[in-house]
Amino acid sequence: MRLLLAVLFLFALPPAVHAGPSRAERTMMQTVTREHDRHIALLERMVNQNSGTLNLAGVRAVGDMVRAELEPLGFEVRWVDMGETGRAGHLVATHSGRGRNVLLIGHLDTVFEADNPFQRFERAGARATGPGIGDDKGGVVVIIAALRAMQAAGTLGDANVTVVLTGDEERIGAPTSLARRDLIEAGKAAAFALEFENLAVENERDFGTIARRSSANWTLTTTGRTGHSSGVFNDTLGYGAIYELARILDGFRRELPEPNLTYNVGVVAGGTPAAIDAEGFSVTASGKTNIVASTAIARGDLRTLTAEQDARIRAGMQTIVDAHLPRTGAELVFGEGGYPPMAPSEGNRALLAQLNAVNRDLGLPEMAEYDPARRGAADSGFVAADVDTLGGLGVAGGNAHADGEWVDLDSLVRQSQRAAVLISRLSLGE
Structure with missing residues (x-):
């Protein structure tokens, strides 16, 4: 059934519908570009707040930063306490609209605990380093930038969007059934899921993530x-x-x-x-x-x-x-729990095809499928069995999970533009 729906979805929007960006989509692109410095400043604040998985207060503090961004956009934001699992909790934000529900997935925590000497955001031109700057605070900023661009363009009003940012992606709490209960429920209710872990880039070429392995x-x-x-x-x-x-x-x-x-x-x-x-x-x-x-x-x-x-x-x-x-x-x-696989599927490939339609209309290169053997596990594995899922929509960078983790700040722009247009088209069927 999912295969049939994926095929129908591919043919539902003929290529002629999007011969270049619409007026609203041009507004999204301009908004992202105009607010680039704002989003770099937000990323710096988030990175400088330690949120190692076991720093429960730090994880909540980053959640508060995100809440302050999403509530003015009309999202209903709630904090799901995970004290029973030994973790801080998760941020769940919902924006109800007439469109199909699009689930956006990221995480607030990092592998860098409070006693790690690598603690601060540092910038040199378009390159910045910091703990969790790409995994996954850069991805969270992409989500925020995309949603702000949608609001500026008028497409957020009718969009149906759910954001789930877990607080223990790097060291999941136990039992897993409780730790991922809210994410799994959101996946079952969604029409599409987009995950904002690091963008896969090789030889200066962006790739799409339609599959991830388990762990x-x-x-x-x-x-x-x-x-x-x-x-x-x-x-x-x-x-x-x-x-x-x-x-x-x-x-x-x-x-x-x-x-x-x-x-x-x-x-x-x-x-x-x-x-x-x-x-x-x-x-x-x-x-x-x-x-x-x-x-x-x-x-x-x-x-x-x-x-x-x-x-x-x-x-x-x-x-x-x-x-x-x-x-x-x-x-x-x-061991109990672990991360299930995000298996490749025709539905996931259909989402990548939609992203490549966005790329063509925005004048960006098309993205081929990335080798899943070269990707780690992620929270998208918990929803991929229930909903078509596309991953790796965060920022470009490297050295994740190690001192010197870095991102290409310019990638914030193209990733936020891609995300804003893709979310709008998926939710509103435009």
């Missing part, structure tokens, strides 16, 4: 009989926990590879004993060369492109785990 964590724990190393491999002691762990990880490497799939091993420990902390970030082990290891632990992640691939690979991993070496055992546990 899930797993922990593998192996056990063995311990004793003097002179007995290793015999019928009494068997192979020990470390050999069992090595067998399984090498089995993953040899037997599972396929396109759009990765399964990284991030940390390993083995010995007598070995342990992992409650957060799953730190492992400890001790042992001697003449003792067969009793325990070994590995922790990693799994990234897949579709739900079918995810289920199949998990089953394949378990099959490898179950083929134990003599006198050993193993348990594979997948």
Whole structure:
């Protein structure tokens, strides 16, 4: 059914309808350009307010900045407290109109906590650095700039727009069912979803994001009989926990590879004993060369492109785990929650086609599909199963999640112009 609707949607608006921008769309373009300095100043204020995921007050403070931008545009803004998940909460803003509902997705938090030395916005010409400047505060500013341009052009009045900005995208709270309840509900109610994470750019060419892979964590724990190393491999002691762990990880490497799939091993420990902390970030082990290891632990992640691939690979991993070496055992546990995939679909491609129609009318280059294996997971994965979704509509930049994260400030203009026209056309069917 979604495929049929996507095909019908593609043909619903003949190319002749938009032979160049309309008068309202020209006003949007001019407004974005005129307000460029304003939006850079807003970005600077947001970046200079630390909002690491665990800085709950900081996340709320950035939410207050966004509220101050959206309420004058006629949005009803509410804060959804997420104290039960150990996180600050989410900002949900709604603008009711006669049009089809367009969901705009971004996030308020960053990976840079309050104790990180990388804390300030710095500008050098059209390039600026700062914590979370691209991921995702630049994307949030694109949303605001686009909506302000729509108001100036008169298209916001009848538009039906929902904005959901999560406060824990970088470190999702638990349980996930509660942490993403409001976003999932908004996705089910929407006709289209647009996600404003970083724009994909390669060789000075912009790309469209119609798919993202999932992200899930797993922990593998192996056990063995311990004793003097002179007995290793015999019928009494068997192979020990470390050999069992090595067998399984090498089995993953040899037997599972396929396109759009990765399964990284991030940390390993083995010995007598070995342990992992409650957060799953730190492992400890001790042992001697003449003792067969009793325990070994590995922790990693799994990234897949579709739900079918995810289920199949998990089953394949378990099959490898179950083929134990003599006198050993193993348990594979997948973490609760994680990010589901934003699988490629014809509906998503139809949205990219609409964006490329906007590009043609605005005199911007067309955007090809970006390789999903080169993108990370995002909140768009939580809605993509229910609504056609397009991602990567934020600013261009680089070095995300690292000191020196930067953005091209000029990209704020073209991204905000694209977004303003696209949101207006999607909601109002123009």
